[in-house]
Each structure stands twice: as C-alpha cells, then as structure tokens.
Amino acid sequence: MGTDPAGLRGEAPLLDAWLRFQERSPTPFTIPGHKQRRDLVGDVVAGDVPLYAGLDTMKLATGVLGEAEARAARLWGADFCRFSTDGATHANQSVALAFGGDGGRVVVSRSLHRSMLLGLVLAGLEPVWVRPEVDRATGLPLGVRPDDVRRVVAENPDVRAVFVGDPSYVGTVGDMRGLAAAAHDYDVPLVVDAAWAAHFGFHPDLPEHALALGADVVVTSAHKTLPAWSQAALILARGGRVDLRRLDAAVDATATTSPAGAILASTDAARALLARDGVALLGPAILAARQARRQLRDVAGLVVLEGAHVDPLKLTVVLPGTGADGIAVERELIERGLPVESADRDVIIAVVSLADTETSIAAYTQALIAAIEHHRGPARDVVDAGIYQVEPEMVTTPRRAYFAAAQAVPLHDAVGEVSAELVAPYPPGIPVLAPGERITRRSLSTLEAAARAGVRIAYAADPSLRTLRVVRA
Structure with a gap:
C-alpha cells in the first residue's frame, strides 16, 4: 500500500490518484503485464501504476x-x-x-x-x-x-x-x-x-x-x-x-x-x-553546503566553485592544484558508499538537494577531503576541457548528415571529413562533434584528452574511438 509521509494528500491530484490505486488493490485486465503481482519478478515493479486505467480511467475521465x-x-x-x-x-x-x-x-x-x-x-x-x-x-x-x-x-x-x-x-x-x-x-x-x-x-x-x-x-x-x-x-x-x-x-x-x-x-x-515546504527544506541544505565549501576552501590547492553565479547546491571542486587524480578520488568515495554525480581527472561534481541533511553533507565533505589528501601529489596545470571551446565548422545540416550514407574510417583518417554522428564525453553530454560538422585535429584531440582523463566517450558508434562514422563522399 502506498504511503504519504509528507502529508501531501489533497495537495497533489496525481499523488492522490496513485495512493487510491494502491488502497483499492485492483485485479486489472489492462497493462502493465505484471498485473500488480510482486511474486513474479519481485519488488522491482512495486508502485508501477499506469496513467491510463490506473491514475485515471482509460478515457482520462477524471482529468x-x-x-x-x-x-x-x-x-x-x-x-x-x-x-x-x-x-x-x-x-x-x-x-x-x-x-x-x-x-x-x-x-x-x-x-x-x-x-x-x-x-x-x-x-x-x-x-x-x-x-x-x-x-x-x-x-x-x-x-x-x-x-x-x-x-x-x-x-x-x-x-x-x-x-x-x-x-x-x-x-x-x-x-x-x-x-x-x-x-x-x-x-x-x-x-x-x-x-x-x-x-x-x-x-x-x-x-x-x-x-x-x-x-x-x-x-x-x-x-x-x-x-x-x-x-x-x-x-x-x-x-x-x-x-x-x-x-x-x-x-x-x-x-x-x-x-x-x-x-x-x-x-x-x-x-x-x-510549494508548501520549499524554503524550509532548501534552507538547511544550503547552509550545510555553505559549511562544506568553507571546509573545502581550507584544502591546500583545491579550487571550489562558489559565489553569486554558482548554484549553492552544486559542490564542484577543481583538483589540479592538489595533484590528486579525480578518478582515484571517486573510486575511494564509491568504496565509502558516497558516489558522486561526475568525476574526471580534474573535476569532481556532487549534487546536493533538499533531500540531503547536514549529516549526509558533512560525511561527504570529510570523505572527499580525506580522499584528496590520500591521493595528493605534485600540483599540475589546469587543462582546458576543450568541449567548451569547440569552434564547429558546419558543412551541412545535422539532419542531412544524420541520414546520409556513412562509413566508418580510422580515427585520424577522419580529419577533414564530415561527421555523420554525434560524439560527446559523458558526463556532461556536450558534443565535441555533431552531425554535419567538419572533423578537425582539435576536435579529435579534445575527445582523446577526455578519454585519457577517464571520461566515457558516449553516443559514438565506436566508443573506443578507433573509428568514426563520416558522411560518404
């Protein structure tokens, strides 16, 4: 049966409908195919209710x-x-x-x-x-x-x-x-x-x-x-x-x-x-994130993003001044049960939300500081990520290139060709190459640098980057 621990019943019509469905415990002759049975594949389907013939009638009569x-x-x-x-x-x-x-x-x-x-x-x-x-x-x-x-x-x-x-x-x-x-x-x-x-x-x-x-x-x-x-x-x-x-x-x-x-x-x-509790829930998280930033500022060589033009609930740190490798730091955080949103060699990003507490944020901060100190090394220069400096040369429209006849060619033979695919380091999923763009040495070096920094290369037909798909001449 569904529960409403925040007492939102009456304030959220879709939540109300979901709770009513759970309370009725119907025997549906509709999809989904699990028919609300949890003895087949387990709790993985718990709470799965469709909109049609679930939250509403099949004809959406309740609106x-x-x-x-x-x-x-x-x-x-x-x-x-x-x-x-x-x-x-x-x-x-x-x-x-x-x-x-x-x-x-x-x-x-x-x-x-x-x-x-x-x-x-x-x-x-x-x-x-x-x-x-x-x-x-x-x-x-x-x-x-x-x-x-x-x-x-x-x-x-x-x-x-x-x-x-x-x-x-x-x-x-x-x-x-x-x-x-x-x-x-x-x-x-x-x-x-x-x-x-x-x-x-x-x-x-x-x-x-x-x-x-x-x-x-x-x-x-x-x-x-x-x-x-x-x-x-x-x-x-x-x-x-x-x-x-x-x-x-x-x-x-x-x-x-x-x-x-x-x-x-x-x-x-x-x-x-x-709407009801936003200020009350967000306030403590913002204060705890502010305290975390104060502690992180004391870590020698660490750069902490902060100020009026930074989301107070995004804890982003830049590591080169510490010499620590962000991939090694991330691995240690995962071992402690504290996975982060993103980590590459130079940058670690943690997302704080109204679901976090002073205790959870403090635990993450202390673990991050300990991991950085554990992996500290000689300071290195900040390396521009490259993805934000791309100067694309459009040869044809993205749609034309995406649907064009294409072929895979060895990576460095692709210089000068027109990309038929979208290729992006992920996260953040910002393309270095998009369909219809000229492939340049700089775009390839940006992708290779991201791969060396431990970032997954996503969406390419060949994620190993041995080949790229280009528009067939």
Whole structure:
C-alpha cells in the first residue's frame, strides 16, 4: 500500500490518484503485464501504476493529469505546463520540434546537452552556434554572454529562437535576464534547458528561475534536484512569442503513449512539496553546503566553485592544484558508499538537494577531503576541457548528415571529413562533434584528452574511438 509521509494528500491530484490505486488493490485486465503481482519478478515493479486505467480511467475521465499540470504552471508562473516521463531529453526534443517545420535556423549554445542537438535533427533545424564564456582559472564554462546572443541574432535575423543551457552542468549560472532581453530585442523567444534548476526560485538564497527572469520556454528535470522518480521532467512556457498549441502537439508527438503513473505522481508530489515546504527544506541544505565549501576552501590547492553565479547546491571542486587524480578520488568515495554525480581527472561534481541533511553533507565533505589528501601529489596545470571551446565548422545540416550514407574510417583518417554522428564525453553530454560538422585535429584531440582523463566517450558508434562514422563522399 502506498504511503504519504509528507502529508501531501489533497495537495497533489496525481499523488492522490496513485495512493487510491494502491488502497483499492485492483485485479486489472489492462497493462502493465505484471498485473500488480510482486511474486513474479519481485519488488522491482512495486508502485508501477499506469496513467491510463490506473491514475485515471482509460478515457482520462477524471482529468487528474491536466489538473496537476495546471497547478505546476501556476507555481512557476507559466501559461503552459506538460509533465514528461521521458526526462529532459524528451522535453528538449519536443521543444525543438515545436520550432521546426520547413527547415529554419535557431541560435544554439554549444554548451547544450546532446538531447537538444538531436532534437535539431528531428526538427530539421540548422544551428547557429554561440559559445559560453570559459573561466581561465578553472577551464570550466560560465554563461553565454548576452552581447554574444545579441550579435549573433543581429547577424542572423531569420533565426526562430535562441536555445541556451543554464545553469551549466558544473553549476555556474549565467545572466538569464540579460539573455532574455537580448533575444527579445529582436522579438525572438528564449528557450532554456534548465534541467539542473528545478529548485531555483524557491529560496531567497537561490537564483530566480528562468521564467521569472524572462525566458519563454523552460525545460527542467524534477528528478535531478527534487524528490521525483528518474525520468520526471517538466516543460513550462509562456505564450506570446511561442505557439503553445504547436508546443503541446510536439510533446504528444514524441511522448510515450504508456506514461508511467508513478513518475507522473512523483512529479506532482515534488511540486506540492516545493510549494508548501520549499524554503524550509532548501534552507538547511544550503547552509550545510555553505559549511562544506568553507571546509573545502581550507584544502591546500583545491579550487571550489562558489559565489553569486554558482548554484549553492552544486559542490564542484577543481583538483589540479592538489595533484590528486579525480578518478582515484571517486573510486575511494564509491568504496565509502558516497558516489558522486561526475568525476574526471580534474573535476569532481556532487549534487546536493533538499533531500540531503547536514549529516549526509558533512560525511561527504570529510570523505572527499580525506580522499584528496590520500591521493595528493605534485600540483599540475589546469587543462582546458576543450568541449567548451569547440569552434564547429558546419558543412551541412545535422539532419542531412544524420541520414546520409556513412562509413566508418580510422580515427585520424577522419580529419577533414564530415561527421555523420554525434560524439560527446559523458558526463556532461556536450558534443565535441555533431552531425554535419567538419572533423578537425582539435576536435579529435579534445575527445582523446577526455578519454585519457577517464571520461566515457558516449553516443559514438565506436566508443573506443578507433573509428568514426563520416558522411560518404
């Protein structure tokens, strides 16, 4: 039977429906095929309730999903909200499709996740790239400069939208109000992949969320920083510069027709919790993360990302000054039962959320400090990650290259050819190569450096990087 320990019943219609289903214990003659039996494959299916003939009738007669989405729209000050059970990946691709059609161009930050870039393939959109600033001291991205957006849009007056990712994967926060103003100066909508910012705007010590700062469309992941199931995400939008009916159709076109009710209910519950207790829950986590930063600042040679333009709940540290290898540090943290969001040789990223406590954050901080000291060595120079400095040379559109006849060639024979695939170090999933781009020695050296630093090379047909798929001449 489902439980409601936070006392959210009555405040979250999808959660209410999920609890009612558990209390009724029906014998369904519908999917899913486990029929609510946990004696077949075990507790792995516990709580799995469909939307159709589960949270609602097969005909969606009670409208609980629409009511939950309307409550979320009100909370974020949006005209439109849709829940996704396929994560920010589905949400980003839906948004791209909403701006597609007969081709067309959009301004795209090169720091965006691969899901949006593959959304360009689906939508047939051509990117006009804009790069984020990079902090020379750490090699990590800052935000995209509003003046760069203004310049690019002025030079390309036919663009349909500006797509940026903010905050960055490492937790840096850009000038969202300035970006919105830059786009709106040309009556172009600003679309923000704010996957890591579902908590923004719900405590005075956090940045405002992107819609409050002028964005037209925001994608955010409920599961990244809120207590929702994996794959829970929201698409929020304001009308005016965006065709909301077209966006709605794009969401439906790319969504599963069998949405997981537990994911939807957890999104609704997380929204209700944030509305009622956000300040009370986020405050202690922010204070504990602040204390962690104070302790980490005392570690010789360690650089800690902090300040007004950093998410207080993203603990990102830069290791070269300590000489420690981040992969070895990560291994030790895993052995202590404290896995982190991301680690490569030079950077370790830990995600703190309202689910953390002073005790859990203190335990992580002490373990991190001990692991760094255990693996301390001679200081080394900060090496630019390269992925944030890519200067892509577009030869053809992503869609044309993605569907073109292609062949695999040895890695270094690929220099000068046109990439038929998207290749990205993961995390963070920001492409070094995208379909339709010229393969350069610099792009290959960036991928090889990431692999040497212990980062997984993702999405390539050959993840060993012995070969690359190129457009056949």
